[in-house]
Amino acid sequence: GQSNAPDYLKGLNPEQRLAVETTEGPVLVLAGAGTGKTRVLTTRIAHILATGKAYPSQILAVTFTNKAAREMKQRIGILIGEGNVEGMPWLGTFHSIGVKLLRRHAELAGIKSDFTILDTDDVVRLIKQLIQAEGLDDKRWPAKQFAQMIDGWKNKGLGPADIPEGDARSFANGKGRELYKAYQERLQTLNACDFGDLLCHPIRIFRAYPDVLKEYHKRFRYILVDEYQDTNTAQYMWLRLLAQRPEGVGKSANVGGKPISPLEGEMSGRTEGGASHRQAGGTAPPSVASGDISPSRGEIGRSSAETRATVNICCVGDDDQSIYGWRGAEVDNILRFDKDFPGATIIRLERNYRSTAHILGTASHLIAHNEGRFGKTLFTEKVAEDDEKVHVHAAWDSEEEARAVGETIEAYQRQKHNLNDMAILVRASFQMREFEDRFVTLGLNYRVIGGPRFYERMEIRDALAFFRVVAQGADDLAFERIVNVPKRGLGEATIRQIHDTARALRIPMLEAAAKLAESDELKPKPRAALREVAANFERWQKALETTPHTELAETILEESGYTDMWKNDRSVEAPGRLENLKELIRSMEEYESLRSFLEHVALVMDAEQNESLDAVNIMTLHSAKGLEFETVFLPGWEEGLFPHQRSLDEGGRSGLEEERRLAYVGLTRAKKNLHLWFVSNRRIHGLWQSTIPSRFLDELPEAHVEVAESGNSYGGYGNSYGGGSFASGRGGRQNPYGASRFDNVGAEKSGAFSNTYATPGWQRAQANRTEATDRNWGSRSGH
Numbered sequence: 001g002q003s004n005a006p007d008y009l010k011g012l013n014p015e016q017r018l019a020v021e022t023t024e025g026p027v028l029v030l031a032g033a034g035t036g037k038t039r040v041l042t043t044r045i046a047h048i049l050a051t052g053k054a055y056p057s058q059i060l061a062v063t064f065t066n067k068a069a070r071e072m073k074q075r076i077g078i079l080i081g082e083g084n085v086e087g088m089p090w091l092g093t094f095h096s097i098g099v100k101l102l103r104r105h106a107e108l109a110g111i112k113s114d115f116t117i118l119d120t121d122d123v124v125r126l127i128k129q130l131i132q133a134e135g136l137d138d139k140r141w142p143a144k145q146f147a148q149m150i151d152g153w154k155n156k157g158l159g160p161a162d163i164p165e166g167d168a169r170s171f172a173n174g175k176g177r178e179l180y181k182a183y184q185e186r187l188q189t190l191n192a193c194d195f196g197d198l199l200c201h202p203i204r205i206f207r208a209y210p211d212v213l214k215e216y217h218k219r220f221r222y223i224l225v226d227e228y229q230d231t232n233t234a235q236y237m238w239l240r241l242l243a244q245r246p247e248g249v250g251k252s253a254n255v256g257g258k259p260i261s262p263l264e265g266e267m268s269g270r271t272e273g274g275a276s277h278r279q280a281g282g283t284a285p286p287s288v289a290s291g292d293i294s295p296s297r298g299e300i301g302r303s304s305a306e307t308r309a310t311v312n313i314c315c316v317g318d319d320d321q322s323i324y325g326w327r328g329a330e331v332d333n334i335l336r337f338d339k340d341f342p343g344a345t346i347i348r349l350e351r352n353y354r355s356t357a358h359i360l361g362t363a364s365h366l367i368a369h370n371e372g373r374f375g376k377t378l379f380t381e382k383v384a385e386d387d388e389k390v391h392v393h394a395a396w397d398s399e400e401e402a403r404a405v406g407e408t409i410e411a412y413q414r415q416k417h418n419l420n421d422m423a424i425l426v427r428a429s430f431q432m433r434e435f436e437d438r439f440v441t442l443g444l445n446y447r448v449i450g451g452p453r454f455y456e457r458m459e460i461r462d463a464l465a466f467f468r469v470v471a472q473g474a475d476d477l478a479f480e481r482i483v484n485v486p487k488r489g490l491g492e493a494t495i496r497q498i499h500d501t502a503r504a505l506r507i508p509m510l511e512a513a514a515k516l517a518e519s520d521e522l523k524p525k526p527r528a529a530l531r532e533v534a535a536n537f538e539r540w541q542k543a544l545e546t547t548p549h550t551e552l553a554e555t556i557l558e559e560s561g562y563t564d565m566w567k568n569d570r571s572v573e574a575p576g577r578l579e580n581l582k583e584l585i586r587s588m589e590e591y592e593s594l595r596s597f598l599e600h601v602a603l604v605m606d607a608e609q610n611e612s613l614d615a616v617n618i619m620t621l622h623s624a625k626g627l628e629f630e631t632v633f634l635p636g637w638e639e640g641l642f643p644h645q646r647s648l649d650e651g652g653r654s655g656l657e658e659e660r661r662l663a664y665v666g667l668t669r670a671k672k673n674l675h676l677w678f679v680s681n682r683r684i685h686g687l688w689q690s691t692i693p694s695r696f697l698d699e700l701p702e703a704h705v706e707v708a709e710s711g712n713s714y715g716g717y718g719n720s721y722g723g724g725s726f727a728s729g730r731g732g733r734q735n736p737y738g739a740s741r742f743d744n745v746g747a748e749k750s751g752a753f754s755n756t757y758a759t760p761g762w763q764r765a766q767a768n769r770t771e772a773t774d775r776n777w778g779s780r781s782g783h
């Protein structure tokens with residue numbers, strides 16, 4: 001009964017408790033944001049350990065990020081005492097667990113256990129070699145693109161033999177399959193693997209060596225997965241293999257009985273040093289090593305007599321928070337759980353413990369606009385008299401937006417709120433720059449989570465290096481960074497020669513390079529390259545006196561070939577990097593000269609990024625998944641930014657729905673205070689654009705939302721909106737769906753909201769709009 005339940009179970013609601021205590025058999029917790037899914041997982045592990053059902057090493061627990069894994073370990077320790085956790089070797093991300101598995105059984109995949117994991121750059125370089133070796137033009141068939149195709153196949157668990165005919169034919173005149181195969185063979189020779197292999201190799205091994213799989217069936221008595229809605233097909237296959245075991249194997253001995261002896265369990269599960277696969281005998285047959293895994297879901301999904309058995313797997317997730325479709329995640333995985341695991345207990349949690357009624361009401365109303373969803377009820381008992389509605393603010397442009405957010409943060413600070421409890425969640429990473437700059441000016445601590453800070457990004461550092469050499473020819477560090485960017489065929493030997501010359505003559509590297517370019521010490525190719533570099537910098541340095549610095553900056557990036565380098569780059573990151581570069585140029589406008597701009601950057605770069613410091617959190621919406629904050633700021637709710645143009649162009653309805661789920665994730669991160677912003681002018685892709693408020697704003701419920709009164713900082717606001725309509729007076733740019741209730745925002749400082757709501761046609765207008773939306777945006781081409 002409740003009274004003698006252990007402490008860690010007290011305070012759980014009945015459904016949560018059911019999810020924790022139903023340790024045997026498959027369990028799915030399908031529930032909305034903030035309902036305690038992660039808490040259930042944590043408590044469930046604590047419960048399994050505390051009742052002696054398994055040792056820490058017999059629990060396989062998958063989290064979405066390494067940070068989440070660390071937090072989970074910590075929380076388990078708090079629940080049952082740190083001494084009882086003794087590390088959880090198999091708690092981590094799919095990748096981190098995959099590495100561990102593969103190190104144990106590497107030989108079975110044709111590599112050695114000290115294999116290297118290649119990063120994206122390595123992979124691309126390797127593929128480029130292969131493309132050239134095939135005698136193909138690597139400009140026509142870019143290595144980056146093929147690297148992404150391979151990644152996509154691996155996300156689906158497809159080896160060279162499994163890829164669809166069409167796919168194989170679409171690259172390199174039909175040589176796609178051979179290239180993929182050659183790539184896998186090359187990896188093997190190099191004793192290396194890529195990220196996709198960390199999942200795909202174990203899948204192959206499990207399939208080809210049932211004895212190995214059996215060891216893990218014995219070992220992992222309990223499997224737990226957080227954020228199940230974002231698993232991709234390969235992750236799903238991997239889980240299924242581990243979870244679906246022949247009758248009897250790994251079935252807990254203690255169903256309805258006394259707890260097993262942990263020692264006994266540990267012994268039977270022990271497979272140190274890969275003893276088991278040696279037993280399995282021989283080396284891997286070539287088909288396994290070169291990547292033959294069946295992609296057929298039907299096959300793994302088959303519930304034959306062999307596979308029908310108790311599986312102690314517990315997955316938690318929320319179909320409304322599936323936001324990684326663009327990376328191959330399959331929300332279907334969560335929706336078909338009960339078919340995959342017959343007899344699954346499905347638990348719904350409906351009480352949200354995180355957010356106020358206004359925040360929850362807003363989020364629920366928004367997500368209801370999606371069609372492809374399970375649908376669920378959410379309620380909260382967190383209702384207090386002084387709960388604030390969700391605030392929607394308007395600003396003239398992104399600079400004013402950053403200023404206003406900064407002021408609001410300072411106001412909260414004066415009310416004794418911690419900066420740590422506040423977060424700014426952006427749709428696109430280029431948006432961070434304005435906030436970072438503003439906070440440095442204000443002396444407000446901030447940290448960027450899940451990625452480098454704006455000025456620390458690779459492309460920004462590269463660009464800054466060019467500018468630094470132009471502003472200050474003796475900046476050798478900067479020079480060295482970009483002398484061979486984009487690649488000009490300057491090898492290490494040449495760079496060393498530049499170094500030596502510079503040291504010998506006590507001159508900066510740039511000067512040394514210019515000298516070498518005129519001497520005959522170098523081979524013709526590097527000499528020509530150096531001559532170009534020297535000439536470029538000489539020209540730019542001269543232009544510094546005569547050309548406006550932003551214009552010059554743009555010229556530098558163009559003439560150096562740097563912008564083109566990213567334009568020709570087919571990786572997923574490339575468009576974001578180009579956006580960042582544009583944002584960099586834009587930010588320079590605020591400074592008088594290149595030099596004063598570089599000074600400012602140096603100061604920003606110097607700002608401390610310290611975990612223990614009280615600091616505002618800045619991150620993208622994608623990396624905010626699973627987190628929660630007292631106060632959340634969501635800037636940039638404008639068409640084209642959020643929903644993002646790219647996803648509208650590419651995805652039609654499904655792209656839009658994924659954006660809406662992202663909005664839902666954003667809104668539901670807030671516990672108490674939630675502020676949304678939209679601006680009427682934003683520079684996107686380097687061009688000033690009048691922007692239209694996000695359609696998502698129109699999808700928020702009036703009852704829970706308040707359009708902020710414009711303060712002094714918005715003086716002249718009504719004027720700037722020219723008669724108060726977004727649809728008119730904007731250089732002919734039309735709001736594609738006609739009426740928006742935000743059209744009037746700013747025109748009338750108060751009551752704009754209720755006025756538009758009172759218009760009987762509003763609901764109709766909105767209905768029309770949804771259709772118009774798909775037509776208008778679906779066909780728009782990208783920038």
Ligand code: ATP
Nearest residue numbers: 011012013032033034035036037038039353354626
């Ligand atoms: P998300 O979908 O965003 O990942 P979630 O469902 O995983 O959310 P949790 O992060 O586990 O939700 O919980 C949300 C908040 O509610 C946390 O602060 C958690 O401690 C709290 N919480 C969960 N269950 C309870 C409970 N029974 N009593 C009090 N607080 C709870």
Ligand code: MG
Nearest residue numbers: 037038039626
């Ligand atoms: Mg969670």
